[in-house]
Amino acid sequence: MVLPLTVALAAPAQAAASCTTQTGPYQKQVEKFLGRPVDGKQSPADCKAIQSFQKAHGITPSVGYAGPLTWQTMNTMLAQRAAGKTPNKAGACPTNKGRIACVDLTRQLSWIQDGAKLTYGPVPVRTGRDGAETRTGAKRVYHRNIKHWSTIYKVWMPYAQFFDGGQAFHSVEKSMYNPPGSGGCVNLRPADAKAYWNLLRNGDDVYVYGRKPGT
Known part of the structure; x- marks a missing residue:
């Protein structure tokens, strides 16, 4: 038919x-x-x-x-790309703290160093959007939860490592360049977030500096 x-x-x-x-x-x-x-x-x-x-x-x-x-x-x-394997060439992140996670908001980069020795990274990150910026300054990891549930954003935050009043390193599936940015946390790709989880401990130093483009 x-x-x-x-x-x-x-x-x-x-x-x-x-x-x-x-x-x-x-x-x-x-x-x-x-x-x-x-x-x-x-x-x-x-x-x-x-x-x-x-x-x-x-x-x-x-x-x-x-x-x-x-x-x-x-x-x-x-x-x-220009940072290569010398992200702290300008010495902006302290080298006298032992193990420390550095976050450069301007270049949207993070890495872990021990003194002046690069331990991991640098890797791209996605930090706080305009109005919810990732706060700058010297911090310390104070709480870790491998599968944290955000009661504010109603999302999972795998490999969460908190360092400043609710702001944390954690894994996300989206692009690190997805605008406008996070709610203040330092987003990492899953493999990088897992590496940070394995390398950092409570009490480890975190240093955040610079200014994210567009904020």
């Missing part, structure tokens, strides 16, 4: 997110970061590459526009 046309046709697939034709204010910088031809003019291929980056890191709207947030994210990544 031949079905009526209105029944036989399947519903159209959801349209893919549109790709903008607009040239963004950071077009050349974004093109260079993505390895695209640097001409400062938006092309369909440019847009698809930018859109893919935005979707990977939860940057919305993911329409392929080379705007401030997209470039800010890329610029943070460049700063992290």
